[in-house]
Amino acid sequence: MRNQSEDTSPEMERVQIELIRNASPAKIFGLVGSMSQTMIQASRRNIRKLHPDASEEELTLIFVELYYGKKVANLVRSQIEKRRSG
Numbered sequence: 001m002r003n004q005s006e007d008t009s010p011e012m013e014r015v016q017i018e019l020i021r022n023a024s025p026a027k028i029f030g031l032v033g034s035m036s037q038t039m040i041q042a043s044r045r046n047i048r049k050l051h052p053d054a055s056e057e058e059l060t061l062i063f064v065e066l067y068y069g070k071k072v073a074n075l076v077r078s079q080i081e082k083r084r085s086g
Contacts, residue, residue: 043067
């Protein structure tokens with residue numbers, strides 16, 4: 001089998017794959033959740049870097065639009081506006 005990662009030795013990769021195969025579904029779910037959280041945090045930091053003057057609300061709307069689309073971002077925006085006026 002071809003190595004999946006250029007910076008990991010074939011033996012270490014084999015060990016990693018074996019650990020994943022032997023992990024319980026709960027452990028795998030936890031790892032996936034952790035990786036997802038890490039990627040969300042990295043993405044939000046990058047958005048903040050690209051939009052340093054944006055408010056938290058604006059940053060959140062940018063994130064939502066990038067990852068869930070303009071339609072969902074517009075729905076979130078309208079809900080925020082409703083809460084402000086209501």
